[in-house]
Amino acid sequence: xxxxxxxxxxxxxxxxxxxxxxxxxRIASEIGCFLGKTFGPLFRSKKIIKNNLIxxxxxxxxxxxxxISKEMWGNYGRILAEYPFISSFRKGDxxxxxxxxxxxxxxxxxxxxxxxxxxxxxxxxxLMAMAIEKAGVSLSAIYRPxxxxxxxxxxxxxxxxxxxxxxxxxxxxxxxxxLRFFKQGVSIAIMIDQRVSEGEKIxxxxxxxxxxxxxxxxVKKFGCKIQPVHIERYDKIKFxxxxxxxxxxxxxxxxxxxxxxxxxxxxxxxxxxxxxxxxTHDRWK
Numbered sequence: 473x474x475x476x477x478x479x480x481x482x483x484x485x486x487x488x489x490x491x492x493x494x495x496x497x498r499i500a501s502e503i504g505c506f507l508g509k510t511f512g513p514l515f516r517s518k519k520i521i522k523n524n525l526i527x528x529x530x531x532x533x534x535x536x537x538x539x540i541s542k543e544m545w546g547n548y549g550r551i552l553a554e555y556p557f558i559s560s561f562r563k564g565d566x567x568x569x570x571x572x573x574x575x576x577x578x579x580x581x582x583x584x585x586x587x588x589x590x591x592x593x594x595x596x597x598x599l600m601a602m603a604i605e606k607a608g609v610s611l612s613a614i615y616r617p618x619x620x621x622x623x624x625x626x627x628x629x630x631x632x633x634x635x636x637x638x639x640x641x642x643x644x645x646x647x648x649x650x651l652r653f654f655k656q657g658v659s660i661a662i663m664i665d666q667r668v669s670e671g672e673k674i675x676x677x678x679x680x681x682x683x684x685x686x687x688x689x690x691v692k693k694f695g696c697k698i699q700p701v702h703i704e705r706y707d708k709i710k711f712x713x714x715x716x717x718x719x720x721x722x723x724x725x726x727x728x729x730x731x732x733x734x735x736x737x738x739x740x741x742x743x744x745x746x747x748x749x750x751x752t753h754d755r756w757k
Contacts, residue, residue: 482622489556489626497566500553501709508549509542517752524751527679528742543747547705551596555630562602562634570599573714577699578607586610586657587699587718588687592665592738593750595705601636601661603713604701612638612653613661614646614686636661642668647686654694661701662686664734666753674731677739681756688730691721698730700737705748 492500521544525537532540560566581587589611591600601613613636618624632639638653640646650660667682674683687698698719704712716737721730742749 478620478622481620482626485623485626492553493556497554497557497560497569498709500556501550504549504551504553505546505708506549507553508545508547512545512548513541515752520754521751524753524755525746527756528677528746540747541751544749544751547595547748548750548752550705550709551598554596555598555627558598558602558630558634561599562606569710570603571710571712572603573712575607575715577715577718578604578609581609581659581699582607585694585696586654586659587697588690589659589661589699589701590664590687590734590737591661591701591703592663592741593753594741594745595703595711595748597663597703598631598635599711600701600703600713602634604659604661605636610658611636611661612640612650612658614640614642614650614663616642616666644670647689650686651693654690654696659699660690665738665749665755667755667757672728672731674728674735676735676755679756681735683731683735685727685731687734688725688727691725691730692727695723698734700734702741704745 492503495503518541521541522537525532525540557566561570589600589604591597601611605611615631618627628639638658640649640653654660662684664684664687666684668684669682671682671684673680675681676683690696691698698721700716700719702714702716704714706712719733719737721733
């Protein structure tokens with residue numbers, strides 16, 4: 473049954489992406505927003521989203537929870553509908569829709585030692601690694617393959633060609649591969665907002681959550697800097713990518729204290745615009 477569903481999802485993606493390319497970026501994104509808001513709330517993740525938002529802020533009213541959820545689904549739909557235009561973003565055809573702040577930090581990284589870029593699933597998150605690599609920074613990115621292998625066979629080549637050529641599958645082997653890249657002077661990019669079974673329980677919005685310690689392990693092993701990156705959607709189809717102040721930790725910092733600091737950075741970003749973070753992941757499971 474699952475195989476049949478995966479096949480129809482695969483066929484849908486091929487047809488859907490083709491139609492969106494014909495319509496153009498602006499219209500495609502609006503269609504994605506409409507579809508996301510219309511059909512997103514029908515998915516089983518509705519309960520997970522509600523529970524996550526209550527952990528985020530237990531003072532939220534039911535109306536506010538519904539509002540954040542609806543806007544999140546709209547953003548989710550836009551991300552999917554914007555994917556067929558990844559090549560256009562990479563080639564610079566859609567540069568007018570992306571504003572990069574503190575770009576000089578990338579120039580400093582190019583001249584110095586590799587860093588660990590950390591971010592989360594905000595807005596159209598795929599554009600961050602693309603912007604870093606386009607700026608000339610040697611980069612590898614850790615990612616999780618899609619459950620649907622057929623759809624993944626479409627998305628993975630797109631990621632490698634247009635987003636970041638050094639794509640590393642998450643897991644123990646992926647960590648080893650990222651270490652090898654790092655020793656060669658290649659920075660690493662990792663999303664720190666999802667639950668990982670091999671992580672440590674670190675407070676996230678005052679609730680313990682399994683958190684990746686990979687950035688902390690790199691800091692301990694190499695004494696490297698951590699470069700937080702954030703992307704924000706504005707005017708519906710435009711983006712602002714910003715590079716915050718680098719985080720530097722002393723020799724006595726341990727995995728838990730480093731990871732807590734990163735979770736706190738993430739919390740601040742989510743508080744500023746909760747509807748642009750993807751709440752469908754069971755973060756506190």
